Amino acid sequence: MDAAVRxxxxxxxxxxxxxxxxxxxxxRRGEVxxxxxxxxxxxxxTLRVLLDLLRPTAGSVEVLGRSPQEGGAALRARIGYLPGExxxxxxxxxxxxxxxxxxxRGDGTAARVPAxxxxxxxxxxxxxxxLSKGNRQKVGIVQAFAPAPELLVLDEPTSGLDPLLQRELxxxxxEARDAGATVLLSSHALDEVEExxxxxxxxxxxxxxxxxxVGALRxxxxxxxxLEFAAxxxxxxxxxxxxxxEVVVEGAVLTCLLRGTPxxxxxxxxxxxxxxxxxxxxxxxxLFLDLYRGRATPAGxxxxxxxxxxxxxxxx
Amino acid sequence: MTAPAGTVLGGELAAxxxxxxxxxxxxxxxxxLYTSFYPSVGGSKADALLANLPADVVTALGFDDLGTAAGYxxxxxxxxxxxxxxxxxxxxxxxxxxxxxxxxxxxxxxxAAPVSRSRVYLERLALxxxxxxxxxxxxxxxxxxxALALDLDLTPGRLAAAGLALALFGGALGTVALGLGxxxxxxxxxxxxxxxxxxxGYVLAYxxxxxxxxxxxxxxxxxxxxxxAEPLATGVDExxxxxLVALAVLAGALGLVVFRRRDLLAQR
Ligand SMILES: Nc1ncnc2c1ncn2[C@@H]1O[C@H](COP(=O)(O)OP(=O)(O)OP(=O)(O)O)[C@@H](O)[C@H]1O
Ligand SMILES: [Mg+2]
Numbered sequence: 001m002d003a004a005v006r007x008x009x010x011x012x013x014x015x016x017x018x019x020x021x022x023x024x025x026x027x028r029r030g031e032v033x034x035x036x037x038x039x040x041x042x043x044x045x046t047l048r049v050l051l052d053l054l055r056p057t058a059g060s061v062e063v064l065g066r067s068p069q070e071g072g073a074a075l076r077a078r079i080g081y082l083p084g085e086x087x088x089x090x091x092x093x094x095x096x097x098x099x100x101x102x103x104x105r106g107d108g109t110a111a112r113v114p115a116x117x118x119x120x121x122x123x124x125x126x127x128x129x130x131l132s133k134g135n136r137q138k139v140g141i142v143q144a145f146a147p148a149p150e151l152l153v154l155d156e157p158t159s160g161l162d163p164l165l166q167r168e169l170x171x172x173x174x175e176a177r178d179a180g181a182t183v184l185l186s187s188h189a190l191d192e193v194e195e196x197x198x199x200x201x202x203x204x205x206x207x208x209x210x211x212x213x214v215g216a217l218r219x220x221x222x223x224x225x226x227l228e229f230a231a232x233x234x235x236x237x238x239x240x241x242x243x244x245x246e247v248v249v250e251g252a253v254l255t256c257l258l259r260g261t262p263x264x265x266x267x268x269x270x271x272x273x274x275x276x277x278x279x280x281x282x283x284x285x286x287l288f289l290d291l292y293r294g295r296a297t298p299a300g301x302x303x304x305x306x307x308x309x310x311x312x313x314x315x316x
Numbered sequence: 317m318t319a320p321a322g323t324v325l326g327g328e329l330a331a332x333x334x335x336x337x338x339x340x341x342x343x344x345x346x347x348x349l350y351t352s353f354y355p356s357v358g359g360s361k362a363d364a365l366l367a368n369l370p371a372d373v374v375t376a377l378g379f380d381d382l383g384t385a386a387g388y389x390x391x392x393x394x395x396x397x398x399x400x401x402x403x404x405x406x407x408x409x410x411x412x413x414x415x416x417x418x419x420x421x422x423x424x425x426x427x428a429a430p431v432s433r434s435r436v437y438l439e440r441l442a443l444x445x446x447x448x449x450x451x452x453x454x455x456x457x458x459x460x461x462x463a464l465a466l467d468l469d470l471t472p473g474r475l476a477a478a479g480l481a482l483a484l485f486g487g488a489l490g491t492v493a494l495g496l497g498x499x500x501x502x503x504x505x506x507x508x509x510x511x512x513x514x515x516x517g518y519v520l521a522y523x524x525x526x527x528x529x530x531x532x533x534x535x536x537x538x539x540x541x542x543x544x545a546e547p548l549a550t551g552v553d554e555x556x557x558x559x560l561v562a563l564a565v566l567a568g569a570l571g572l573v574v575f576r577r578r579d580l581l582a583q584r
Binding site: 091 | 430
């Protein structure tokens, strides 16, 4: 059995609002998987189902081989969880609260708290209500990692952290994976997860619309390239180059969408004088739009999710 | 591996012990204030005063028997401000322990920890009853000291009976609030439900008997179960106590059943 998380056809309704429309997700043991999607896509809802905070409306969910509800407390003992909207009791100190959460675990959790707190520069003596957003997020990170769980479920773990601590968190995730843990983390931005995640599942409107290795996804997403030449150029010299799309030439300025390696484009540009150039990774949202138009997949394989079109957000 | 029993309770107690101590202090202060007036307004002086008032008004105010120490303390501390303070504390606590913590999101990490929903609920319920017991014990101890100091005719057995009734009353209505909050996830519902039952109980107990032929409605009142038999004068009221316990068991069980089944942290 090598699936840490197995979700099939997960439907979740909040009252009359349908948040998940039959979501499928597999997380392999020992991998880091990024759950990527825009606001309201259903990331937090999915993760909360795994923790048995929410019960599925339909579909099947297995976490470490058990259903979250049947697995109960014993299953949660094997999971570390960082909520997307972390709320902490304001008058309790960070140390006391982490001590309480560690006491709920038993085992060696409490012993691992000080080192983690030190690593993230968290002052354990301060009341939680006096901490900045980033410092509160550190409390969430420490309590999630301190049990050294088999499965880490992290809902937007980098939110509120400065770049240095974001890097520290990525290191921590990498270490957990190296130690054999499985990590499922959510994010809005591909660049936040691409360094640490092996695969990415893209969620939109309550469905996983695509799962792929990070590198492949990045190549598919492409870059906006802008080249400014010393003299006007001919569009024909660039249109049709491998990996180059949407070529637009206005006088001496060329813009295009580049997928894959830039080699061909650079060779075509090299005989001319380039005075300025820029290449920008495309926003995730554009990638989602591509998926709906059925464009972003390698030739010949239409994306499964695009076939049925976007699902409705609300049931009639 | 799950935590030893009492871990959830201990965490809540640590976070709330200062507030609870303040409640006990204010309850003690009110008890001292009222009771220390007894030598100057109680006894035969009160009887003379009340003789001038219409009998119905005296009944509605709960001042039937100010002539004895037990009657005076019962009418003032146990029927009025002492009961009100106890209820405000236990109903507020009951609403905050589950629904309040769920609404402000602080319950999420505990629910994600390896403790069952039942334990999260029951250990919080246990803390509520601990608080109710602490409040009632405060009143009993303060009254015991005052009885010695002012030479009042309050026996330890009767004091304990009245204290038990107060603990059951506060605990039961707090449990109603906690159960409602756990069932709905809404603090406002919990507070409103607990407060409404308290006020309704008071009205049924005192106003009901004034209406011809409607005297029986007071038997529906938790307030009447609590103090209708005057435990400070007559000792433990098994029937009233049993009814309060039944109310608590019912509300507590209902809250638990729904809390175990529903989506948590999803109320908007
Ligand atoms: N408690 C709730 N009651 C009603 N609708 C909800 C509730 N929680 C979430 N939703 C709806 O369900 C959908 C999915 O929400 P969810 O929080 O899972 O998204 P998300 O991907 O985590 O978004 P974000 O990136 O903003 O955190 C949204 O349309 C949201 O409005
Ligand atoms: Mg979210």
